[in-house]
């Protein structure tokens with residue numbers, strides 16, 4: 001197994017990645033020598049026994065593999081709390097349902113703001129599939145803000161009925177399993193996963209399965225020009241099921257979906273010929289998703305046009321779409337102040353805010369799509385610049 005010089009796994013970690021690889025290899029062998037990349041991603045990230053999000057290694061933060069926006073400062077929490085407070089003021093029956101809460105930092109900061117503004121939701125539910133993450137969240141709340149624990153309800157499964165909810169998913173869609181495909185000058189092929197003679201995992205090319213074939217046909221029809229090979233990319237086929245699941249527990253909901261990504265025409269731009277699939281290990285990015293299965297994060301950008309179409313098929317409306325920067329500016333950012341008393345920490349927080357807002361790539365790389373089920377709001381409630389026309 002290749003071992004980049006920056007990474008020295010412990011014996012336990014080596015054991016874990018070996019178990020994860022073996023689990024995947026066995027399934028490949030049982031199924032005639034290959035598996036779709038979506039199945040590989042599901043096992044490598046989300047398998048309860050060997051998946052990345054279920055291990056006891058640090059995932060998010062300085063000691064982990066990557067940092068999310070809520071870990072760097074509470075300005076996203078402030079702006080999301082601002083948007084939620086407005087909805088709760090209109091209807092105090094709202095619950096908040098956060099999907100995939102990671103370390104729990106976003107929940108913690110949002111609840112603190114909502115408490116201070118006396119706009120707590122009926123319930124703050126966290127739907128988190130990883131038991132490890134659920135206990136990390138609880139530990140963070142116990143050590144930093146025990147007073148908020150009674151407000152939070154953890155849900156390994158989706159709740160049965162919330163009636164009226166605000167659903168929040170920050171950097172969760174980018175971890176959903178995707179199919180990978182390649183275009184060469186004359187044909188479209190599915191990039192699957194196989195094992196090599198020496199037992200390693202590697203890519204192999206196959207005729208696309210029928211579900212991918214149908215999806216690619218409609219993708220190609222929607223692009224301004226056909227994709228010319230050599231070109232490879234990825235496509236998420238589970239968006240509709242995921243939206244149905246997240247919105248299924250409520251009669252009415254507003255969803256804030258925040259992630260890195262693009263509208264379809266940029267996602268599948270001819271120049272993005274290597275796709276967006278990448279892995280993170282100790283803050284180093286790699287294009288090889290097979291390096292350390294179960295120990296490294298695997299992620300892709302989100303195709304927001306496809307997300308909007310999936311919402312439409314579920315009778316969910318796109319209420320607004322735009323950059324994170326423009327979402328935050330429409331939701332109180334100019335009133336945000338660093339919360340710490342230490343001047344150096346305040347200066348660092350302000351610097352991070354500038355990174356997100358002042359013409360840097362970061363605030364534009366992250367998008368916020370607001371969806372509404374049985375909920376109708378004007379786009380300017382959620383963004384300074386609505387970009388739905390680009391979807």
Ligand SMILES: C[S@@+](CC[C@H](N)C(=O)[O-])C[C@H]1O[C@@H](n2cnc3c(N)ncnc32)[C@H](O)[C@@H]1O
Nearest residue numbers: 053068100101102127128129130133170171172
């Ligand atoms: C990249 S982390 C983002 C964490 C957090 N939202 C943040 O911004 O810091 C992804 C989180 O989503 C969880 N997750 C991934 N897929 C999920 C799903 N389908 N349902 C619920 N949680 C999921 C993971 O366990 C992890 O906690």
